[in-house]
Amino acid sequence: SAVISQKPSRDICQRGTSLTIQCQVDSQVTMMFWYRQQPGQSLTLIATANQGSEATYESGFVIDKFPISRPNLTFSTLTVSNMSPEDSSIYLCSVGHVGGQPQHFGDGTRLSIL
């Protein structure tokens, strides 16, 4: 399976600031996704990162708060904007293909907002 690298692995940020998380894959992949796991909760899909076009956001998530880029088939970024303590979560990048193939996940970015 693909090797997925996420940076940073963790960060502590001040409220009102923004942080960009990077996801790098060692091979070209069809689909890339961004998930959030709030403390004690399940993984929730934020958006599908589309190569060369705007991301597709799930209900409850908006581009102004979580802008996403995907300039090519191996790289994507997620920005968490104007952070508040409620944004303290683990953010995970995953990659996959259509047709029931499993997604594979990076190790996540553990974000704490003070």
Added chain:
Amino acid sequence: DQQVKQNSPSLSVQEGRISILNCDYTNSMFDYFLWYKKYPAEGPTFLISISSIKDKNEDGRFTVFLNKSAKHLSLHIVPSQPGDSAVYFCAASPSGNTGKLIFGQGTTLQVKP
């Protein structure tokens, strides 16, 4: 609206015995179901999946059973090993080739030596 539910937050079993993790879903329009294992400070790792047209899939010590009429699936681990101690997530893939997954809340499995 939680479409995928894992109603048991935790499970403890003795090494060598069977672990059974359960998952229920409410949407009939799921094509695939998957199980992931997650250790602390790591991303989820894919374990096993099953197509909605099957009722069983086996891979080594791991077997997934799907009961479509009951909208229920389960993961059996036999024999359980201490290294299996982790959080297990059930996930479902909606039909339509979007590739996205909907996850359950997770069940923490502890296998005691």
